[in-house]
Amino acid sequence: MAQTEAQGGERRARGTVLTLEIWHPNCWTLEVTDAAPANLLAHSVYNATDGHVKGHFTVYGDSTDDIDELIDAAADSRLTHSVVEMQRRYAHDYGGTAPGNATRELFVEYDPTDTISDALASRGFIQEAPVRIRDGTEYWSVFVDDVDRDELHERLEEVRESHDADITVTKISSQDTVGDDIVDRVGLLSERQRDIFELACEHGYYDWPRGITTRELADEADISKTTLLEHLRQAEAKLLDPAIEEATDSL
Incomplete structure (x- = not known):
């Protein structure tokens, strides 16, 4: 705690x-x-x-x-x-x-x-x-x-x-x-925002070039494109934090 x-x-x-x-x-x-x-x-x-x-x-x-x-x-x-x-x-x-x-x-x-x-x-x-x-x-x-x-x-x-x-x-x-x-901005996400954001990351939505289209991602999440974009917009606003550079090592 x-x-x-x-x-x-x-x-x-x-x-x-x-x-x-x-x-x-x-x-x-x-x-x-x-x-x-x-x-x-x-x-x-x-x-x-x-x-x-x-x-x-x-x-x-x-x-x-x-x-x-x-x-x-x-x-x-x-x-x-x-x-x-x-x-x-x-x-x-x-x-x-x-x-x-x-x-x-x-x-x-x-x-x-x-x-x-x-x-x-x-x-x-x-x-x-x-x-x-x-x-x-x-x-x-x-x-x-x-x-x-x-x-x-x-x-x-x-x-x-x-x-x-x-x-x-x-x-x-x-x-x-x-x-x-x-x-820890992830803690600010609602359950649904977190699920959608993690799904987007899993399918390469933020990769370049993008690994999945917005429409395909909405179909994968079984929601409308408009709802998907709103979830992602809210999640991105809360998660935006350029200060940390992620390392790939682990313990």
């Missing part, structure tokens, strides 16, 4: 940004997103009483009913101590476009030992953006100082062993400097 946001204003020299898919046991966010149709963005965590922590989360989904179902599941979870709704919206507070068709803000109190945040942070993995939790999986974007791949592999293995975690590295990006404006 998210512990802190990226350190504001600081610019770091050469390093590596990893995109991680994580599952680990005894985590309320993984359990409720696996059971309910809505998803979560984890922003920041604050110390609470009795050794607990309170996390700030955005719940997002296709409908308010989906969000209600997730909130009920969170409140009923054996792994949470309290769930409080906030009268704020993600788009207003964070200056971005709200993910999904409906959103709600939560403060949730829980036991910090049931999270993986400290295990990552103590090994030099700095959270770069809100953690996206979807369908029982956490999606992290983390920065680590310039170390060789063997060292990265060793650190990840330590996290896996300490929390009995499944961790998959899905993307490695290298860059000379990393600012505080980098976000």
Whole structure:
């Protein structure tokens, strides 16, 4: 789960940004997103009483009913101590476009030992953006100082062993400097926008020359050409971020 946001204003020299898919046991966010149709963005965590922590989360989904179902599941979870709704919206507070068709803000109190945040942070993995939790999986974007791949592999293995975690590295990006404006923009997409964008990438829609026509892609997605273009337009507006150069290596 998210512990802190990226350190504001600081610019770091050469390093590596990893995109991680994580599952680990005894985590309320993984359990409720696996059971309910809505998803979560984890922003920041604050110390609470009795050794607990309170996390700030955005719940997002296709409908308010989906969000209600997730909130009920969170409140009923054996792994949470309290769930409080906030009268704020993600788009207003964070200056971005709200993910999904409906959103709600939560403060949730829980036991910090049931999270993986400290295990990552103590090994030099700095959270770069809100953690996206979807369908029982956490999606992290983390920065680590310039170390060789063997060292990265060793650190990840330590996290896996300490929390009995499944961790998959899905993307490695290298860059000379990393600012505080980098976000995990994929987390801002609705489920449908993400599906259509990934389908377009899979079929070479953004290749040169283009691997599939707009009409063919719309037929593949079983939607109209107009609807396809609208989904792609919205996804592209949220994803546009030229700062990261993707590397092809993996751990």
